[in-house]
Amino acid sequence: MRTRTLALFLSAAVMSTALCGCGGQGTAGTGSDGANTSQTGGEPPANELTVGIAQDLGDSLDPFTMTAAGTREILFNVYEGLYKPDASGDFIPALAEDCAISEDALTYTFTLRDGVQFHNGTAMDAEDVVYSFNTCAATSVDSSLSAALADLVSADVVDERTVAVTLAAPNSDFLAYVSSVYVVPDDYDGQTTAPVGTGPFRFVSRSVQENVILERFDRYWGEAAKVDKVTCKIYEDGNALMTALNGGAVDLVCHLTTSQVQGLGEQYQVLEGTMNLVQALYLNNAAAPFDDVRVRQALCYAVDVDAVLDLTADGHGTKLGSSMYPAFTKYFDDSLTDLYPHDPEKARALLAEAGYPDGFSMTITVPSNYTPHVDTALVLAEQLAAVGIQAQVVEVEWNTWLTDVYQGRNFETTVVGFDAANLTANALLQRWTSGAGKNMISFQSSEYDALLEQANAITDDGDRTSLFRQAERVLAEEAANVYIQDLADMVVINKSLTGFQFYPLYVLDLSQIAWTA
């Protein structure tokens, strides 16, 4: 029996000592940055870049069937469309030099850039573009993209350098979708394992769960990439990634949290961007008491967003007031963030007016794998308690969340973040129209529906923008949800590197990154 006691004691002790071991390792790693080639100052011996990424590119490397955001992020450097997004969210001509849109906005005539080569050496022509459009329409796993391409009547070769695309109905966001139709050679079938595109980097190799290697494509049509070679090292374990950072083994890591970037070595600097998603306490507008606008507004007044940012991310993150994040500079309305200042008194008054003078009980359902959302939910529960609302945080598996909350709409409130599948206002706003299948919160507003319908019916950019902004204001004034923040996205980068750019999309543009002399 003595061994039994010992075993019990040990198993309990292991719980804390095993973790001790990790702590020690981390501390030991700090300061030993001799392995870093870039530390010597001046031009590093090799013009190479090592990027730490959190997941393998394990799904498929095919431009139309790759699903993981992490895969799309890296292959953004390998594939290009006729147009491509830039860091400010505009669409700039890439493989097309120019695009003429017919009067009825149904026909897009693209003039292709001359002398574009694929990574395998063949020249791009109109046949390749048409092939890409057709393959994308047939195989794309991006539902909004395939829905947009379903309206495609035809993509035709006009001559060697001209392609005409005809739509069944006008779509003022069509260029955004065009940028997702990556152009690939029509006579190459190895895309799933060895992608061939036209981008500034060409794919060299992938070692499973180890690394992905890209090299500069010397015959790139545009401005050539600054570094010769990029190695994306895969660290699927968060602790391993931190150890690599502490040891100086990587030059660039994106998507870190504020607590992860504390206490890093001196060779790094931390850049702060945003995750490009709308984190909110999403309210089931169809369920009592959230069907009462006064209750929803009371919740908005009860929540202190600044305190949420302070408690969960040391004050980092961007406050939001509606379903739009600031990377959409054109559509983001800063004034909405202060529509509901923190005012517990007003919240209580509104609750009393709505018939809940003593508050009520509610549940906040959160997917347990997203720590930032769980943390936010915990802080919100604490803040709501101050106005008499007893909020219980219920953690569920991601799949349970998808089926019960997102598809089943069987919830009271939930904290998650919604991102935009593409660079269109519709990607964020369309989902809240009354009939939308994705309208998880069952938000009903004829005014909102009318504004979006109007916006999508016209092509004038200024008018559209103002209509979208009005729609955002409706969401905020109706207090459809308690909007919280766009989470901070911390990027750790070697101090000698320049040219990192935050995009309004989940991509990592490697082409501009360079070592400073």
Add this chain to the structure above:
Amino acid sequence: MKKRLSGRAAGPTNWFLYLGAAITLVMAALTVLGCFWTPYDPGAMDSLSKALPPCPAHWMGTDNFGRDIFSRALQGMGATLFISLCVVAISGAAGTAIGAVTGYFGGWGDEILMRICDAITAFPSILLALVILAILGPGKWNVIGVLGILFIPSFARVARGEFARCRTLNYVKSARLMGAGPWRIMVRHILPNTAPVLLPAVSIGFNNAVLAEASMSFLGIGVGPADASLGRMLSDGQSYLLRGLPWYALCVGGTIVLLILGFSLLGEGLQRRKPAF
């Protein structure tokens, strides 16, 4: 034939019993205290006192939300002990009942029930609990139910052995001759005599329950964030071990170690007492 519980042993002083009882008493006293009073509100967040190291104002420091870890540990111990008590109560009662019936009567009922117990034991219990909770969903009562059922075989086995052994002893035979029915014999005559064997089983079962609850909460399928149990706190704390908050996980882990150490020593001490016969 009743034997009083005492630390007296033939031979050297039973330090296991004394030390175990002392640690357990202190932890129990702290738990009771935590039900009525904690130095701070365990849920109160404060952005100004985030991630403080242990200091006179906060004995175990504060966590990433500025909550007092000592207050939360006191409360968490209550949650953990409550779950463990319920688990031991359920599995102990059911296990003893099953063990008594199967051990006393034997026969095909014994075979069936014991094979079911074997089947349950054949699975790694944490894994089985994970599967069941994945289906039922996490939550305090689900954890209690699942662990309560999973722990039945260990009690049933011990009780069965004792009842089978006592069945043929003279005092049972005498009772039977005096006309006592089987239920009376089991409850009034045999059960009290199984205490020297059952009590250590209870203390070990209690240990296992504390660890199982902590493990499951650590794996994220135990209690929700609202009922902060020790395992849940350990799970929260471990992600901050490398990021400037090591005392969080260490303090909570230490609390679990003390809890279990106390009960283990107590169980060991109970085992080492002079045998009943």
